[in-house]
Amino acid sequence: MPHRASSSQRRQAERISEAHFRAVADCTYDWESWHGTDGRLIWVNPGVERLTGYAVAECHAMDDYPLALVLREDRDSIAAILAAACAGSSGNDAEFRILHRDGTTKWAAISWQPMSMPQEGHLGFRTSVRDTTERRRLREQLRLHAEHLEQLVQERTARIQQLERHRRKIEKLAALGQLAAGVAHEINNPLAGLRNAFELIKADLTPQHPHFELLELIDREIERVGAIIHQMYQLYGRAPQRAREFDLAQAVRDVVDLLSRVARKRGVFLQRESADGLPRVRLPEGEVKQVLYNLVQNAIQASSAGATVRLGVAADCDEIAVRVEDQGPGIPDDVLPRIFDPFFSTKTGDVPAGMGLGLSVSRSVIEALGGRIEVVSRPSRGSTFTAVFPLAAEASPERTGDVDTAPENPDR
Numbered sequence: 078m079p080h081r082a083s084s085s086q087r088r089q090a091e092r093i094s095e096a097h098f099r100a101v102a103d104c105t106y107d108w109e110s111w112h113g114t115d116g117r118l119i120w121v122n123p124g125v126e127r128l129t130g131y132a133v134a135e136c137h138a139m140d141d142y143p144l145a146l147v148l149r150e151d152r153d154s155i156a157a158i159l160a161a162a163c164a165g166s167s168g169n170d171a172e173f174r175i176l177h178r179d180g181t182t183k184w185a186a187i188s189w190q191p192m193s194m195p196q197e198g199h200l201g202f203r204t205s206v207r208d209t210t211e212r213r214r215l216r217e218q219l220r221l222h223a224e225h226l227e228q229l230v231q232e233r234t235a236r237i238q239q240l241e242r243h244r245r246k247i248e249k250l251a252a253l254g255q256l257a258a259g260v261a262h263e264i265n266n267p268l269a270g271l272r273n274a275f276e277l278i279k280a281d282l283t284p285q286h287p288h289f290e291l292l293e294l295i296d297r298e299i300e301r302v303g304a305i306i307h308q309m310y311q312l313y314g315r316a317p318q319r320a321r322e323f324d325l326a327q328a329v330r331d332v333v334d335l336l337s338r339v340a341r342k343r344g345v346f347l348q349r350e351s352a353d354g355l356p357r358v359r360l361p362e363g364e365v366k367q368v369l370y371n372l373v374q375n376a377i378q379a380s381s382a383g384a385t386v387r388l389g390v391a392a393d394c395d396e397i398a399v400r401v402e403d404q405g406p407g408i409p410d411d412v413l414p415r416i417f418d419p420f421f422s423t424k425t426g427d428v429p430a431g432m433g434l435g436l437s438v439s440r441s442v443i444e445a446l447g448g449r450i451e452v453v454s455r456p457s458r459g460s461t462f463t464a465v466f467p468l469a470a471e472a473s474p475e476r477t478g479d480v481d482t483a484p485e486n487p488d489r
Contacts, residue, residue, distance in 0.1 A: 108185075108206040110143065111192070114199055116163045118142045128185065128208055130178025143204075148174035148182055155187070162189040162202040172209060184213040257419075261306045268306065272299055318361035320470050325358050325365070325397055326390050332369045333388065336377060344382030347373075350389040358397060359469040364442050371435040372401045372450075372462045379405030379460065395468055396448075402461040408454040416452070439464075446470045 454460040
């Protein structure tokens with residue numbers, strides 16, 4: 078059955094005075110206001126001072142209360158709310174910024190509703206303002222956290238896609254490598270027969286023979302085919318070599334000496350910077366020279382007559398780097414990501430184009446040693462390839478074989 082108030086309780090409720098109601102209103106934690114039908118302030122509780130720094134008496138003295146307590150950028154929206162409240166509407170939780178007496182700002186939410194009494198009719202409206210600064214801060218943190226999570230998801234998705242592309246590329250390269258090794262194996266045997274037969278023919282002719290220069294051309298082309306076959310073998314699997322201790326700066330000098338004739342033929346100057354106090358390295362010297370040979374020859378072929386190819390060696394902690402800088406046309410941004418792909422070449426014009434295996438083989442070799450090749454290219458200002466070697470090979474399996482002869486025409 079519904080609870081019925083006792084006669085004593087009814088009498089006690091009747092004895093609650095206006096002062097008691099005012100005390101309840103004044104002790105309300107939120108900033109409460111009572112506005113007349115024209116929007117004029119009739120009463121405001123002390124909560125206003127906690128939120129704005131202004132006392133109740135100061136609020137009553139304001140001509141534009143409560144707009145004077147609102148940040149200028151939000152005053153139009155609050156003025157529209159007050160106008161709507163005067164017209165009898167109600168609303169809840171509209172956010173705005175409070176301009177505190179000390180110059181700081183706080184976020185707050187205002188609610189409003191009309192007030193009326195049966196005997197007196199419409200009395201105006203009341204507003205209630207609650208501090209939402211902390212709620213706003215937490216909401217902003219949540220938004221930032223959500224954005225961060227979304228960014229992580231996007232980065233992780235992009236990384237997975239990148240790894241998937243890399244996996245497909247590796248599978249493609251493996252298939253190409255197997256094909257290249259098979260083709261090289263099939264070509265190498267008849268090529269060896271051709272070379273031997275040609276040497277016999279060449280031995281029977283003197284330099285005075287009218288077609289002797291054609292023999293020289295054939296000899297160079299056979300050597301070029303042999304170099305391409307050598308690179309095709311290297312693309313699939315290089316023959317391991319024994320690591321030994323040597324002076325990398327001396328290896329650079331050896332490579333420069335090997336390529337000095339090629340440079341002179343193209344009118345390119347080779348400039349080697351001297352470096353003292355460099356540590357000795359323990360690496361497969363033949364493989365190191367092969368990488369350097371490819372990079373230096375590429376730089377020569379990328380340079381025009383009169384240009385200079387600069388080489389420098391520098392050591393840092395547990396690495397040693399050989400810098401090869403040319404003054405060529407540079408590598409376009411859309412081409413740069415592909416220069417290490419097998420069978421991709423940037424050679425044009427009078428530069429002899431091979432199979433585009435030089436850089437691919439070089440990166441494969443140096444990464445197997447625990448190093449890397451870094452590239453910086455500037456359009457119309459040249460390119461810089463830096464071969465970074467560890468002071469000692471990461472893995473030291475039993476290596477066999479002597480230093481490989483550098484191929485005659487490695488390809489970029």
